[in-house]
Amino acid sequence: MQMNDMILVSVDDHVCEPPDMWEGRLSAQWKDRAPRLVHKQDGSDVWVFEGQQIPNVGLNAVAGRRPEEYGMEPTALSQLRPGCFDVGARIGDMNANGVLGSLCFPTVPGFVGELFGRHAKAGNPELAIAMLRAYNDWHIDGWCGRHPGRFIPLAIPPMWDTAEMAREVHRVAKKGCHAITFADTPGGLGYPSLHSDHWDPFWKACADEGTVVCIHIGSGTGMNLQDPTAPVEIMIASTPITLFNCATELVFSSIFSKFPGLKIALSEGGIGWIPYFLERIDYVHEHHHRWTLHGFPNGKKPSDVFREHVITCFIDDAAGVRNRDLVGIDTITWECDYPHSDSTWPLSPEKLWASLVGVPDDDIHKMTWRNAAKQFQYDPFKHIPKEQCTVGALRAQAKGVDLTPRIGGGGKQPSDYARGYCTIGDIMKQMATAFSTPFDSEERR
């Protein structure tokens, strides 16, 4: 096969929420309290919710900029490529990149809906669940539903109430949504760990519905960074490997033996480290279980448990592809990460193809779409003839999409470069301002 014959399904992209997303999604009781996008006097856009403002309208949504401007944090929707928030434009951008299907993580609510979770914990769970359901309805119907066959819907969970979590899993499954987010380290958000019965209603609902639990990097774990004055590359390079710890916690927890149908995806975790990881967990189990007394059902090895239950993914990962037999060819999926700065858009087919030299067609199909389709109950060919789903066919439909890099995209300067480079502290400061602060209506433009 050739590059243009690939079918690409990305299991990790991001949506920036459009201003009209709440319209018609809430009952009379709640509709006046929906988040609203406000244009401020300083030219920025913020979401205002319950008297607080949330400025991260397009957190790191820099697709279409030149690499020189990847660090400029967008502060207004006008600074974003429309494909970030407009689903029609998104389809154009997917076509231009030869991508058939996409699973999109949220931006403003946070990966696991903590914008709403904070209000639930502060004593307003009715508000929180109303907003969360409306969010999921918009995502499923207003984003994914507008272009059948082009998206894998992904819900956010009401983390504060496991019975509600289970109900939401069942509710969205009825609407065709078989993926939901979860935190890599729930303890980092103040919730119980994986090693208790606390989450059992949620795991059970997911196992019963065949709903994949998607754990994205940055959804809980902190890194052990030495020094905020160090180059920011250290933080960027070390983020995906935080899922090594998460994967170890998952495998040695009891959740997979309690819920044999449960599937968990490690989103943006990469795959090149998985062969080492699997060898390491097997070594540790074999070497130590006689004194730790920890075992697995039916004499399974930890690597068996991982390959049975965990779905991996990669952006561009030649070492992982080379060792796909050690990773487990049936667990590997691919991702684009549009519109974040680590994305390969709009040259994903070219970058990916370079890693696939010598890989048999069957393995390519598994990694680029077949595993994703199977695990996420995603059947694009019900809606679109298969021959129209390839990189070549989709790109042929994208003639009108302008891929000229935008110069002067605007946004917040990441650093004063006093040390000669952007530091970890610069970016941590930038991210801290993305949390909500009180909103003064005088700021409105």
Add this chain to the structure above:
Amino acid sequence: MQMNDMILVSVDDHVCEPPDMWEGRLSAQWKDRAPRLVHKQDGSDVWVFEGQQIPNVGLNAVAGRRPEEYGMEPTALSQLRPGCFDVGARIGDMNANGVLGSLCFPTVPGFVGELFGRHAKAGNPELAIAMLRAYNDWHIDGWCGRHPGRFIPLAIPPMWDTAEMAREVHRVAKKGCHAITFADTPGGLGYPSLHSDHWDPFWKACADEGTVVCIHIGSGTGMNLQDPTAPVEIMIASTPITLFNCATELVFSSIFSKFPGLKIALSEGGIGWIPYFLERIDYVHEHHHRWTLHGFPNGKKPSDVFREHVITCFIDDAAGVRNRDLVGIDTITWECDYPHSDSTWPLSPEKLWASLVGVPDDDIHKMTWRNAAKQFQYDPFKHIPKEQCTVGALRAQAKGVDLTPRIGGGGKQPSDYARGYCTIGDIMKQMATAFSTPFDSEERR
């Protein structure tokens, strides 16, 4: 070649300090204040130093036990295999395992000598430096020096004073020692990070002497563990990968551009994750440097910097060996980890050989001894004819070494197994008791 033709040099083993180690090593001013081993009424041995007792006489030194007893923390020298602390017996154990050369990390002083560092910081740097120098003298002369050609000496640094560090590097280099320890995250011990000029005198001395800086897992970094009630396997499996962060910090720091001759070894870090790591750091650099403005001299890639300056090692790591071209064949060394519970002793040749199927002889030699010999300025053949250095030749000399697993080795039970398995909390509690507490002479037996 055959298994018995291999030459094995281990760059990560451990020595438990023998009771007589301080004899004749200190001046009249200090000799009465040397640590002394005390037998207590409860049958345990502790080192007593400056009124404090340190019970970890053989931290996890469990070689020779059955795996069922790996978790029993030795509390007395009599519970240890003599090879842990008696250098003659150690040579026997090395011979029985076909191991020619060994680099041994300290036990009681801690990986970077913090037993002494604490006293320096508490206002007694003269005491600290006297003890540290005596320790290094014993290690070089009293341990390694007794069997020429069989050990690579390793010093511990006076971390509290960088001028003293530099002096000690030069002092021990004159005695033939070209390796010294350092912490993976100095900030975790209260010292400045790698991203300042603070350590420059130390790096310069090491670069000038060709002294390798050895950073062992557990020498500084904490892990992000979710829950102390979780299975301890999670902690054991995740420890080596903490060096991923350390490696990233090293590569993106300025130390290698400032000191082009500097070499750093990642001890017990494993190698299977290195191909992913190198690909990731190159991706991040290529993808982001245009806005971070961080660069490398002469257009080098981060992976070039790593391969030029960093030495890796593995115990048993088939994925790493398969991808040795991606790791960098000239950077890889091997380790045995005697007498810790992760060791492959006394079947290291068998375990290692199984990973080497199809590997060309030249690559095997590089990984098992040649790289180590070159990097650590270690020339065993000056002392022992090469044909007597192989696995087969050494094992032939070990006929009298008893390898029968010891049953009922004694020590502290690791857990009450109330949850059905040993937990992270159990082992953290066990390790916490290894720190020094006041000593009451009434406890003496």
